[in-house]
Amino acid sequence: MATKQRGRPRSFDREDALRKATLTFWEQGYEATSIADLTRVMGIAAPSLYAAFGDKRTLFAEVVETYADLFGGFGDRAMAEEPTARRGFARMLREAAAEYTADGRPHG
Structure with missing residues (x-):
């Protein structure tokens, strides 16, 4: 109700x-x-x-x-979509760098 x-x-x-x-x-x-x-x-x-x-x-x-x-969803996606843990972690690090340095985002 x-x-x-x-x-x-x-x-x-x-x-x-x-x-x-x-x-x-x-x-x-x-x-x-x-x-x-x-x-x-x-x-x-x-x-x-x-x-x-x-x-x-x-x-x-x-x-x-x-x-x-x-x-923060990029990490889970990378690990789920990549065929190996190594490739998943590499993708996660690349995407983290891009996500956290994007224009308009806080620096902390």
């Missing part, structure tokens, strides 16, 4: 906000990233952040999953 969401509907794109939080945590790290930093880059107010994502720790757990989906 579906339940109705209480209160006003969200006025922001949850997935876009999550991507922005992912990049912020990636660049600054967990400890250095404040709720104020997150609300600024995500473009939402603190109450909306808490309503949509819970607390900072819960948001970070979701960010880790998003990071793996968006930026």
